Amino acid sequence: MCKKSSVCVIHHGHPANIPHYVASSELIDQYSGKTKTTTHSSRRDSEAATPRVLSRTFLLLGEQGLHIKRLAHLPRCTRDLNPDPLWMFQPRPCGCKGQRTCLLCEKEMGEQVMPSWVTQSQKEHAIVYCPECDLAWPGWDTNTWKCHPNHQGEGTVFPGVKIIQNFISEEEERTLMDSIDEVPWDLSQSGRRKQNYGPKCNFKKRRVRCNTFSGYPAFTKYIQNRFASVDILHSFQTVEQCSLEYSPERGASIDPHIDDCWIWGERIPTLSLLLDSTLTLRKFNGPETKYNLLDRKTYPSQVGEDGSVKGYDTLSKDYAKLQTQTDNMQAADSAEEKYSSLMTQPTRCSMPDVVRVPMPRRSLLVLYGPPRYDWEHGILREDIPSRRVCITYRELTPTYLPCGPKAEVGEAILQAGKVFWDHRSYYSLDQEGTVVT
Incomplete structure (x- = not known):
C-alpha cells in the first residue's frame, strides 16, 4: 500500500476559538489502483462545542517520510496575516508549492535546509x-x-x-x-x-x-x-x-x-x-x-x-x-507475462x-x-x-x-x-x- 496525507483547517466564527485540525489519509492499492480515504479529527465529536488549545502543527508526507511542521516556523508576518497551515500548499512568491521548497522559501519558513533524497548508504x-x-x-x-x-x-x-x-x-x-x-x-x-x-x-x-x-x-x-x-x-x-x-x-x-x-x-x-x-x-x-x-x-x-x-x-x-x-487475457496476474x-x-x-x-x-x-x-x-x-x-x-x-x-x-x-x-x-x-x- 502507498499512503498519501492531506491537511485542512476548520475555522470557527469567534476569534478566540483555536483552529481545529482535520487530516485525511488516502490508501492506494498498488495493484488495483483503488483508493480508500479516512478522515481523522483532532478532537472527538463530543468536544465540538468546547474547543481546546492544540499544538499549532501540521503534517507533511514527502520523500523523506512524515514531517511535523510547526506554525512557529512560518515568518511572523505570515503567521499574523495568514495563520492557516494550508499556506504551505498554495503557490508561493518564489514559485514553490506543496512539499517543494527552495532556499528562498526555506529561509522564510525558518527551516533548515531540506535533507537529500539520497541516503549516505546509497x-x-x-x-x-x-x-x-x-x-x-x-x-x-x-x-x-x-x-x-x-x-x-x-x-x-x-x-x-x-x-x-x-x-x-x-x-x-x-x-x-x-x-x-x-x-x-x-x-x-x-x-x-x-x-x-x-x-x-x-x-x-x-x-x-x-x-x-x-x-x-x-x-x-x-x-x-x-x-x-x-x-x-x-x-x-x-x-x-x-x-x-x-x-x-x-x-x-x-x-x-x-x-x-x-x-x-x-x-x-x-x-x-x-x-x-x-x-x-x-x-x-x-x-x-x-x-x-x-x-x-x-x-x-x-x-x-x-x-x-x-x-x-x-x-x-x-x-x-x-x-x-x-x-x-483471462486474469490480471498473468498480464506481466x-x-x-x-x-x-x-x-x-x-x-x-x-x-x-x-x-x-x-x-x-x-x-x-x-x-x-x-x-x-x-x-x-x-x-x-x-x-x-x-x-x-x-x-x-x-x-x-x-x-x-x-x-x-x-x-x-x-x-x-x-x-x-x-x-x-x-x-x-x-x-x-x-x-x-
Whole structure:
C-alpha cells in the first residue's frame, strides 16, 4: 500500500476559538489502483462545542517520510496575516508549492535546509556511468568517468543511456544562451525557472489541449534538426521543448520523478549548457498507478531491445499483437507475462539503488528503455555549483502517433510542433532584447 496525507483547517466564527485540525489519509492499492480515504479529527465529536488549545502543527508526507511542521516556523508576518497551515500548499512568491521548497522559501519558513533524497548508504554504493565505454563503475563523484579507461572496480552494464559529447560548439552555446536570456523566464518549483513550449497537459485527468501551442523559437531549430544525426533519435518528433534554469543562489534542484507515461514517449533528450552537471537515478519501487506507468501496457515500446528505433509499420504490427493479447487475457496476474514480449520490463538484476549519469557541458543526453521507466531521475542541489541551463525535449507515445488509436489528436500536436517563429517579434523585443512598450 502507498499512503498519501492531506491537511485542512476548520475555522470557527469567534476569534478566540483555536483552529481545529482535520487530516485525511488516502490508501492506494498498488495493484488495483483503488483508493480508500479516512478522515481523522483532532478532537472527538463530543468536544465540538468546547474547543481546546492544540499544538499549532501540521503534517507533511514527502520523500523523506512524515514531517511535523510547526506554525512557529512560518515568518511572523505570515503567521499574523495568514495563520492557516494550508499556506504551505498554495503557490508561493518564489514559485514553490506543496512539499517543494527552495532556499528562498526555506529561509522564510525558518527551516533548515531540506535533507537529500539520497541516503549516505546509497552514496557509498552508487555507480557512475561512463559515456566513453557505456559501463557504470563504483563511485559517487561523477568526474571519475574522466579517468577512462583506467576505471577502478568492476563495470556494470546499464543500457538505456546515450551521451553525445560536444553536441553543439562553444560558439553555438554562446549564441544560444544570448537568445534564451532574451526570452522571459517563468518561475518554477524548487528554485528553478523555465521557458516551456508545448501542449497543455493535465496528467491526472489525462487531457491535452494544443490550442495555445504555437511552436518554438527559431533560434533552437538547428538543435532539433541535428537530432536526425543521432541513431537513437531516428524519427523523433518534438512536441514539447522546455528550458530550465538552475541557480545555486535559489538552491535549485529537481526532485526524483519519472516523466509521465500517458502522453510523453520513450526517448527523452536533454541538452546541457553552461556547466558540467549530474543526473542522479534512483530505483523506483512505487506503485504503477504513479506517473501513469500502467499506460505502458497499452502501447508497444518505441525502441527495440537491441537499441534500434521502430518505424510506424513495426509499431502497427506490435499494436495488433498487443490488442490480441489484451483480448485473450483471462486474469490480471498473468498480464506481466503476456506483455513481456512487447514491453520494456523492470530491471531484475542486482544493481545499486543509485546511478550517477554525467551531463557534460554542451552534451546531449538521451534516456530510453529501463532508465526511462524503471528509475526516477532528479538533480541534487550539491550538483549545481553555478548557473546551469538545459533544454529537454519530449515526443508522443505511440498512442498519439499515426499508428495509434488517438492519431487524430496527435496529428494536431505534431503539426503545431513544426512551427518556428522569431522570438523578438513574438515577445515584442527591440534589438537589445528589451520589451517594446
